[in-house]
Amino acid sequence: MANSKRRIVQIASTILGNGYFEGFAKGTIYRGKLKSVCFPGLNCYSCPGAYTSCPIGSLQSVAAGLKHQISLYVIGFLMLIGTIGGRFVCGWLCPFGFFQELLYKIPSKKFRMPKFLNAFKYFFLAVFVLLLPALFTNEVGIGLPYFCKYICPAGTLEAGIPLTISNIALRGAIGILYYWKLILLGVTIILSILISRPFCRAVCPLGAIYSLFNPISFYKMNVDSKKCIKCDICNKNCPVDIKIYENANNPECVRCGKCVEKCPTKAIESGFNVNDRRMNNEKTFNNNCSVNNRN
Amino acid sequence: MKGKVKYMMLVISISFIVAGIYRGEVAEVLKKAINICLECIGIG
Numbered sequence: 001m002a003n004s005k006r007r008i009v010q011i012a013s014t015i016l017g018n019g020y021f022e023g024f025a026k027g028t029i030y031r032g033k034l035k036s037v038c039f040p041g042l043n044c045y046s047c048p049g050a051y052t053s054c055p056i057g058s059l060q061s062v063a064a065g066l067k068h069q070i071s072l073y074v075i076g077f078l079m080l081i082g083t084i085g086g087r088f089v090c091g092w093l094c095p096f097g098f099f100q101e102l103l104y105k106i107p108s109k110k111f112r113m114p115k116f117l118n119a120f121k122y123f124f125l126a127v128f129v130l131l132l133p134a135l136f137t138n139e140v141g142i143g144l145p146y147f148c149k150y151i152c153p154a155g156t157l158e159a160g161i162p163l164t165i166s167n168i169a170l171r172g173a174i175g176i177l178y179y180w181k182l183i184l185l186g187v188t189i190i191l192s193i194l195i196s197r198p199f200c201r202a203v204c205p206l207g208a209i210y211s212l213f214n215p216i217s218f219y220k221m222n223v224d225s226k227k228c229i230k231c232d233i234c235n236k237n238c239p240v241d242i243k244i245y246e247n248a249n250n251p252e253c254v255r256c257g258k259c260v261e262k263c264p265t266k267a268i269e270s271g272f273n274v275n276d277r278r279m280n281n282e283k284t285f286n287n288n289c290s291v292n293n294r295n
Numbered sequence: 296m297k298g299k300v301k302y303m304m305l306v307i308s309i310s311f312i313v314a315g316i317y318r319g320e321v322a323e324v325l326k327k328a329i330n331i332c333l334e335c336i337g338i339g
Contacts (some may be wrong), residue, residue, distance in 0.1 A: 002336065030329075035324075044332075046335045051337065053328040061324070075311055145335070156337055165331075170331075213304070215303065216301045220300055
């Protein structure tokens, strides 16, 4: 039930975020003021349908600008979303995460991703999103969005392919870089069929930022250790291969809620007030005890 | 302690957004976003 609700939210988020259908037909992009607002998930701002900006692209464009600043506007936005939900966006709102989930449904032999690869996304964030755009600049002092240019397969899927199909001028400018990005997208697609969410876990700089907020966000996961029988059903159903009973707010958790749904003892809960509710229950329990003791 | 951290982060994040708007970053983001990013699509 929770999972079908999540699927509806993922579809709605993908369509609402990319609903400028005129752009797909004409081979152009939306140019309205809404583009100054960031989309919480990874969604290329050059996608013909995109109404909003990609936060990773925006972060790089400000870092690559003449002043080479860290964008407080974008960092503040990401901190706000992270503080509210942690990686909730990855599991519920991100179109590229949704795309990978659909690919993983294609029947094939499935593999587990080595855990050490989880750390690579922090490297991509630090080097390709923050350092290279600010440090390697041209003679005028302007840098490049290195992550978008050399790594991001979402840009190829959402913007590169649809724009080169419908825009003749852009099609004529295709070069080696375009083919490099097509290869990267192809590799991402193949890996996503074999491994659950490989890009989110090993590459995505947005996931790297949100992961830092999982332990402190308002939206929480909680495991009742009295109910948990450590049967590992949660781990077998987890798209990012974590044992939630070891750390309920693991930085890798995308808050998809599959573990909540599958837990046979209903030991796992998630929401904005799980910890508070638990504390209130404990307070009520303690009050009852003290009343009973007095009687 | 964690309960206090999230409220602190909420205040800091909103302060950052306001400071970013004050520094004119909204216009900078908009300027980049309303033009086709050739690097993003693998042409630039």
